[in-house]
Amino acid sequence: MKPISARYVAQLALIALVATSQPLDAHEFWIDAGQGGPVIGESVSADLRVGQDLSGAALPYLDTTIRSMTHFSPRDSKPLASRLGDRPAINNVTFASSGLHVLTVETHPAYIVFDTMPEFEDYLAYEGLSEIADRHRERGLPGSGIAEEYLRNARVLVQVGPVGDSDVDRPTGMPFEIVVNGTPFVAGKRTLTVRLTWQGAAAPHIQIALFHLPSGGTAPSDTTRTLVETDGEGYAEVPMPGAGQYLLNAVRIEPADGPGSVVWQSHWASLSFGIEP
Template identity: 35%
Template sequence: MQYRLFCSLLSAGLAVAAAPALSHEFWIEPEKYQVESGEPVTARLRNGELFKGAEQPYLDHRIARFEVMQAGSAAPYAGRMGDMPAFTSGIAQDGLAVIIHQTRPQRLVYETWEDFQTFADHKGFGDIPARHRALGLPEAGFAEQYTRFAKALVAVGQGAGSDLPVGLETEIVALDNPYTGNPAQGLPVQVLYQGRPRPHAQIEIFAKAPDAGVTVTTLPAEAQGKAVIPVLPGHRYLLDAVVLRPAPVGQDYAWESLWADLTFAVPPR
């Protein structure tokens, strides 16, 4: 029975991974964004749209990095194959905890140019037709490799502390603490790519209200990759920024996308 259940979970995870995700996000969704001192932290991995998605099991062959960082020190996390939620851990230290998850690269094939164009336009790459033609690539039947770089901010106890760059190839760093800052001033963030500011990156903002309604907006970062995200008390947020680059020479895929995601909540008043 347990073996059959594990196989079902594995098949479900692979089926989602193999589907043409196009503009689907991947994120870490804590069960509670604020926990009491000594209370376990539980978080789910999700893939979907509009801040709603299918839960993904813990599958170690799909994970490149899974860690928890507090006060600038990161500790690896290891779950059990098939675990859902994928993350359950006791975090002894009070403060801001940053859950970090990097997937191993996966691929999808675009059977039509329209699918790729739709994805590229949605993520802010309006120059994609010219770039594609300049590389001499076919307009159908080409592959994209994609990797997800997700972070989630959880307040343990009072939740004091700061997010920091964690060395992901691309990431979104919160420059203030959403649990201790002033929401009226917004949340400043910075988009990084290969450790450096990513100028003019498009940030997609998914805001989930207390009634579970979701609004979606986009905001361009400035020249140093920084932006101030408008936030409201009692809301949960998913931020997304995508790098799209040509595949290295000699690879059997045409494009490579790197997805940076950050989830957090703003406490109610």
């Protein structure tokens, strides 16, 4: 095992802090930029949320948690800066040009410990990763105190002005990301093709969960969850049932040997956007 680091200790303290205000079943991490599209020159702020079924508390900006935040405009990209403790964590992003904009957030590693094997198995089943339980046993790992390191890769799409032919999503270079084939902002769109990639290559046969909260609805009671799986080239087709908030989430997990007692490392990809009525 690798030696435990000061960052690991700090992250464990952060977990304890977050656990006091978050439900134990919190899963997803996403960027919430609202449902409406801004106009050229307008500034928008966005919350970083953690929770489930599109119900989650807004987190403050902490440089111990956030590795990077970036604004990809149709013309260029630039880092986003926030002050410690800012909430919303993404502040006053100005959209100076029309087109499809992408905001991204990558996190530093954080840590969680599952007290029992059934608790670990429930989590794996929810994320479509049940086979990891067998691999856990094959590795001869303990059935309690199961420590996992996790990293988040979140994206949100924002359409500024009318949709044009060139307004299409594109990869942003994050390790694990969900990218739309085209754009979700075409009026009347009922299905959406997305591609999941890992380190720039196709991520095949991985579960993607689609969460949809209809306009005027209340999360989590009105949120629906639909599961799809990527094909051999990393593509999946998801339904678009109408206006509202959308969140797509995928998880991959691999063996780890530390830091400390960590035996698994997971990577989380999320994609969010809002469709106006």
